[in-house]
Amino acid sequence: MSHWADAAPDDEYAEQSFVRPYTITQGRTTSARDDLTLITVLTTVDAPGEEPPARGLQPEHRLILQQCRTPVALAEVAAGLNLPVAVTKILVSDLITLGRVTARAPLAVAAGQGLDMTLLQAVKDGLLRL
Amino acid sequence: MAYSDSDDRVGAHATHSTAAQAPAAVKILIAGGFGVGKTTMVGAVSEVVPLNTEEHLTVAGVGVDDIDGVDQKATTTVALDFGRITVSPQLVLYLFGTPGQERFWFMWNDLVHGALGAVVLVDTRRLESSFASVDFFESRGVPFVVGVNCFDGRQDRTESEVREALDLDPHTPVVMGDLRQRRASRDLLLALIELLMSGPAQLPGHPVAAQPGTIRTM
Numbered sequence: 001m002s003h004w005a006d007a008a009p010d011d012e013y014a015e016q017s018f019v020r021p022y023t024i025t026q027g028r029t030t031s032a033r034d035d036l037t038l039i040t041v042l043t044t045v046d047a048p049g050e051e052p053p054a055r056g057l058q059p060e061h062r063l064i065l066q067q068c069r070t071p072v073a074l075a076e077v078a079a080g081l082n083l084p085v086a087v088t089k090i091l092v093s094d095l096i097t098l099g100r101v102t103a104r105a106p107l108a109v110a111a112g113q114g115l116d117m118t119l120l121q122a123v124k125d126g127l128l129r130l
Numbered sequence: 131m132a133y134s135d136s137d138d139r140v141g142a143h144a145t146h147s148t149a150a151q152a153p154a155a156v157k158i159l160i161a162g163g164f165g166v167g168k169t170t171m172v173g174a175v176s177e178v179v180p181l182n183t184e185e186h187l188t189v190a191g192v193g194v195d196d197i198d199g200v201d202q203k204a205t206t207t208v209a210l211d212f213g214r215i216t217v218s219p220q221l222v223l224y225l226f227g228t229p230g231q232e233r234f235w236f237m238w239n240d241l242v243h244g245a246l247g248a249v250v251l252v253d254t255r256r257l258e259s260s261f262a263s264v265d266f267f268e269s270r271g272v273p274f275v276v277g278v279n280c281f282d283g284r285q286d287r288t289e290s291e292v293r294e295a296l297d298l299d300p301h302t303p304v305v306m307g308d309l310r311q312r313r314a315s316r317d318l319l320l321a322l323i324e325l326l327m328s329g330p331a332q333l334p335g336h337p338v339a340a341q342p343g344t345i346r347t348m
Contacts, residue, residue: 003312004179037244038185038212039155039224071152073224075212079181084207086185104152109244115326119221123156123246124323126217130175130316 021087024060031089032097038075038085041104042092044068052100060091061100068101153216157224158322159241161267162251163259167279167309168227169211171251174315176213176225184209210241225319228263247273247322251309254278254287257295264296273325275303277318282308301325 022029044065046052054062060081067080078088095101107119160168173180184207211227226241248267252260260276267274278285278292287295289304298304303321307314 003177004173038226038241039157039244041152041155041222043152073155073214073222075183075210075224075226076181076214078183079212084184085210088183102152104154106244107154107156109156109246115246117327119156120246120323120327122221123217123223124320124327126215126221126223127316127320127323130215130312 021083024058025087025090028090031093033093036074036089037106039073039106041071041073042068043071043102045100045102061095064091153220153222155222155224157226157245159226159228159245159248161228161248161263163256166251166253168251171309171315172211172213172225172227174310174312178214180211180213182211247326249277249318249322250274251277251279275322275325278306279309280306
């Protein structure tokens with residue numbers, strides 16, 4: 001298991017933006033979807049070089065497509081774009097509607113209820129490898 | 131392994147893209163008073179530099195001061211630190227450090243909803259700053275473990291003193307450790323997983339249901 005502190009310093013994800021966040025969403029303040037969570041895992045559908053034309057996409061949409069080539073959680077996308085989660089949800093929702101990104105909902109976990117032992121064992125094994 | 135360090139860069143030489151490979155995600159909350167070491171712990175076990183984002187939070191105006199003149203709802207922005215542990219190619223664990231604005235974070239349902247459980251960090255010099263977290267998780271029936279942050283092995287309270295001061299359920303594990311150390315933070319997470327694996331009967335909040343009225347839910 002790798003650890004971030006062992007690696008060479010990475011480039012910053014995104015430039016600091018001077019554009020007001022809701023300008024990027026063209027004034028929209030709520031997402032068309034309400035099923036996106038902080039840990040919904042997003043994956044870009046098209047491989048690099050096979051993307052349909054990016055007409056109509058904002059630069060931020062394109063950054064999301066780049067970032068989600070490796071599946072990542074929505075919270076990571078927001079951090080990478082340096083945008084609030086709410087704004088990121090709107091942009092991600094656009095891309096899902098366009099069929100450019102797929103979303104995987106978090107595993108259904110109800111705190112305090114009987115949990116899936118296979119899941120817990122997997123987490124335990126993963127932690128023991130740290 | 132689904133992730134390597136270089137993948138964290140935007141678009142850096144990504145080599146695969148199909149949706150079928152997407153892992154599922156689960157989360158654990160790291161709670162506790164301001165300055166108690168939440169981000170330290172996230173950083174100690176995360177495979178990425180702890181990330182930060184912000185979310186707008188809608189707060190019901192009831193009983194919340196400093197929002198004079200706002201009748202029903204007010205919005206505030208909370209910052210959130212988080213890290214990631216890739217458990218397997220199919221499963222990723224996210225750790226979320228709850229916001230420092232202690233009065234507000236527990237109303238953020240999106241954060242609590244769907245969490246496996248929580249870690250409550252305490253600083254023995256300021257035990258009271260973690261009371262709110264303990265109360266909240268107990269009343270919601272969210273399983274949690276308590277981590278006592280002992281920098282450099284300094285420990286000015288015993289486990290039983292902490293247990294008594296926080297009025298913990300006897301089944302709630304208390305782990306002492308220097309959370310800057312990866313091993314100590316990992317062991318704290320392991321204690322939580324083992325608590326979860328011990329079955330619902332061992333979890334605080336069972337069989338007694340959440341006490342209505344203790345915490346105002348939205």
